[in-house]
Amino acid sequence: xxxxxxxxxxxxxxxxxxxxxxxxxxxxxxxxxxxxxxxxxxxxxxxxxxxxxxxxxxxxxxxxxxxxxxxxxxxxxxxxxxxxxxxxxxxxxxxxxxxxxx
Numbered sequence: 001x002x003x004x005x006x007x008x009x010x011x012x013x014x015x016x017x018x019x020x021x022x023x024x025x026x027x028x029x030x031x032x033x034x035x036x037x038x039x040x041x042x043x044x045x046x047x048x049x050x051x052x053x054x055x056x057x058x059x060x061x062x063x064x065x066x067x068x069x070x071x072x073x074x075x076x077x078x079x080x081x082x083x084x085x086x087x088x089x090x091x092x093x094x095x096x097x098x099x100x101x102x
Contacts (some may be wrong), residue, residue: 001039003075006068008035009047013057013065 011021
């Protein structure tokens with residue numbers, strides 16, 4: 001699961017539509033739709049029930065949502081940690097210095 005596909009899924013789930021998710025993500029609606037459809041094909045699942053212009057999370061989508069949110073949070077923490085000199089993380093409530101590779 002690529003980060004782009006994960007972000008696309010989260011944007012649609014968070015905003016309740018492909019067009020709103022695309023606007024919030026700064027992507028075109030076709031690009032966002034393609035990312036989600038690619039994720040669905042990759043895992044042979046349906047993440048959203050599409051009913052005309054309305055969508056709702058499928059059972060699989062509801063199960064994936066907290067996992068995807070956790071992955072996104074960990075990716076953000078990894079990026080923050082790696083971008084901070086000395087490896088201290090501004091994302092935690094306390095500053096920890098781990099050295100380069102522990």
